[in-house]
Amino acid sequence: MSDKKEVLFSKKNRKLLTDPLNDNNPVTTQVLGICSALAITVQLKPAIVMAISVLVVMSVANVVVSLMRNLIPSRIRIIVQLVVIAALVILVDQVLKAFVYDVSKELSVFVGLIITNCIIMGRLEAFALGNGVWKSFLDGLGNAFGYGWILIAVAFFRELLGAGTLFGFPVIEKLGLYEIGYENNGMMILPPMALVTVGIIIWIQRTKNRDLIES
Amino acid sequence: MEELVNIFIQSIFIDNMVFAYFLGMCSYLAVSKTVKTSVGMGFAVIFVLGFTVPINFLLEKFVLKSGALSWIGDSFIDVDLSFLSFIMFIAIIASMVQLVEMIVEKISPALYGSLGIFLPLIAVNCAILGGSLFMQERAYDSITEATVFGLGSGIGWFLAIVAIAAIREKIRYSHVPAPLRGLGITFIITGLMGIGFMSFMGIKL
Numbered sequence: 366m367s368d369k370k371e372v373l374f375s376k377k378n379r380k381l382l383t384d385p386l387n388d389n390n391p392v393t394t395q396v397l398g399i400c401s402a403l404a405i406t407v408q409l410k411p412a413i414v415m416a417i418s419v420l421v422v423m424s425v426a427n428v429v430v431s432l433m434r435n436l437i438p439s440r441i442r443i444i445v446q447l448v449v450i451a452a453l454v455i456l457v458d459q460v461l462k463a464f465v466y467d468v469s470k471e472l473s474v475f476v477g478l479i480i481t482n483c484i485i486m487g488r489l490e491a492f493a494l495g496n497g498v499w500k501s502f503l504d505g506l507g508n509a510f511g512y513g514w515i516l517i518a519v520a521f522f523r524e525l526l527g528a529g530t531l532f533g534f535p536v537i538e539k540l541g542l543y544e545i546g547y548e549n550n551g552m553m554i555l556p557p558m559a560l561v562t563v564g565i566i567i568w569i570q571r572t573k574n575r576d577l578i579e580s
Numbered sequence: 581m582e583e584l585v586n587i588f589i590q591s592i593f594i595d596n597m598v599f600a601y602f603l604g605m606c607s608y609l610a611v612s613k614t615v616k617t618s619v620g621m622g623f624a625v626i627f628v629l630g631f632t633v634p635i636n637f638l639l640e641k642f643v644l645k646s647g648a649l650s651w652i653g654d655s656f657i658d659v660d661l662s663f664l665s666f667i668m669f670i671a672i673i674a675s676m677v678q679l680v681e682m683i684v685e686k687i688s689p690a691l692y693g694s695l696g697i698f699l700p701l702i703a704v705n706c707a708i709l710g711g712s713l714f715m716q717e718r719a720y721d722s723i724t725e726a727t728v729f730g731l732g733s734g735i736g737w738f739l740a741i742v743a744i745a746a747i748r749e750k751i752r753y754s755h756v757p758a759p760l761r762g763l764g765i766t767f768i769i770t771g772l773m774g775i776g777f778m779s780f781m782g783i784k785l
Contacts, residue, residue, distance in 0.1 A: 393763070396606065396609050396610065396763060397606060398606070399602065399605040399606060399609070403602040403605070404601050404602050443674065443703060443704075444671075444674050444675075447670050447671075447674055447703070447704075448667065448670075448671070451666050451667040451670050451671075452667060454666055455663060455664070455666050455667060458663070458666070459663060473717060474710060474713035474714060474716075474717055477665075477666045477669075477709065477713045478603070478706050478709060478710055478713065480666055480670055480709060481670070481704050481705065481706040481708075481709045481710075482706070483606040483704060483706075486704050555774075555775070555778065556599065556600055556601070556602065556774055557599065557770075557771040557772070557773075557774030557775045557778070558771060559602070559771075560602075560767045560768065560770045560771035560774060561767070561768050561771035561772075563767050564760070564764045564765070564766075564767030564768035564771065565764075565768075567759075567760070567763055567764040567767065568757075568759050568760050568764045569759075570759075571758075571759035571760070571764065572759040575758075575759075578758050578759055578761060578762075579761050579762030579763065
């Protein structure tokens with residue numbers, strides 16, 4: 366086993382964790398998982414809850430599928446993967462309902478939609494099915510962080526510019542910007558602006574890293 | 581009847597899967613490079629949504645909902661299986677997609693030729709599971725309403741993907757700033773189309 370000789374945090378393993386944060390970001394570069402990403406970014410709190418849920422589901426699903434990778438017949442692998450993910454999502458959903466009921470209500474169907482979040486399926490297909498447990502775990506963590514920070518960044522700007530608050534705390538009002546004539550941009554709260562915000566993040570990212578530009 | 585037309589219009593335009601809820605974005609972005617493939621994908625989505633939503637409605641009504649099992653006997657009246665809905669819905673969807681694929685292959689090889697490659701993609705299209713979950717959340721009364729909702733959502737998704745594919749075909753000839761080319765501009769255009777679709781808001785028949 367070559368796995369055992371490798372140090373736990375070798376350079377290669379660190380790369381698994383850091384690559385998805387920027388150059389190989391699941392949302393902006395691999396174009397996965399946008400489905401459930403955008404609808405819940407009106408405020409920071411649900412976005413963070415969503416990011417954590419995806420983190421849990423993704424890392425555990427990667428580990429489970431990686432453990433089973435030699436047992437799953439390739440013809441039915443999609444159904445097996447879906448069942449693993451669905452079982453984990455049910456767990457997350459029940460935990461959310463028990464501990465943060467209001468956020469869980471706000472997320473409504475989007476918790477369930479983690480099941481069909483293409484990032485998770487994509488990483489299971491592309492990585493966990495062919496790699497060891499520890500590597501798959503790191504890959505899951507890395508991609509979930511990459512997904513999470515986009516989510517939180519979008520939510521940060523939408524809540525700040527749209528409602529003038531952060532985590533419900535009235536930042537703009539405390540700064541006294543309303544008195545000098547500042548107004549909230551109500552448009553940021555509307556769904557289409559989430560797409561535009563992500564578009565702008567992609568723009569900034571690709572301006573910095575020209576290798577990613579599509580011809 | 582009026583109610584049905586209302587649900588239909590609403591699910592196509594106002595609660596559009598793509599513009600209002602961002603559902604099915606992955607395949608929406610991946611398959612919208614040319615109009616031809618996007619039409620195929622759009623039809624496949626209408627097809628599968630039209631099947632899975634009513635089936636999941638029956639499942640919800642007779643198995644999953646709190647008290648739904650009362651048709652077995654009085655002792656089942658308190659059983660609430662709704663926490664199982666995710667896994668049941670996705671199982672139905674995955675097996676329905678498989679089934680639809682086989683039936684289409686048998687009955688109409690020509691249709692299979694054009695839809696075939698998209699069907700496996702659909703099992704993990706969030707719009708399909710989203711359709712079933714919205715059906716559950718909005719608690720439609722009858723199976724006709726659920727079917728109409730499923731078809732309407734499918735048609736809304738079809739319109740969205742064909743429209744963006746047409747725009748993307750044309751935009752190839754424009755001078756988009758290099759870092760925005762491809763994915764970035766597609767996001768922004770979708771946002772602008774979403775704003776356009778918002779003008780349907782408030783229409784009630």
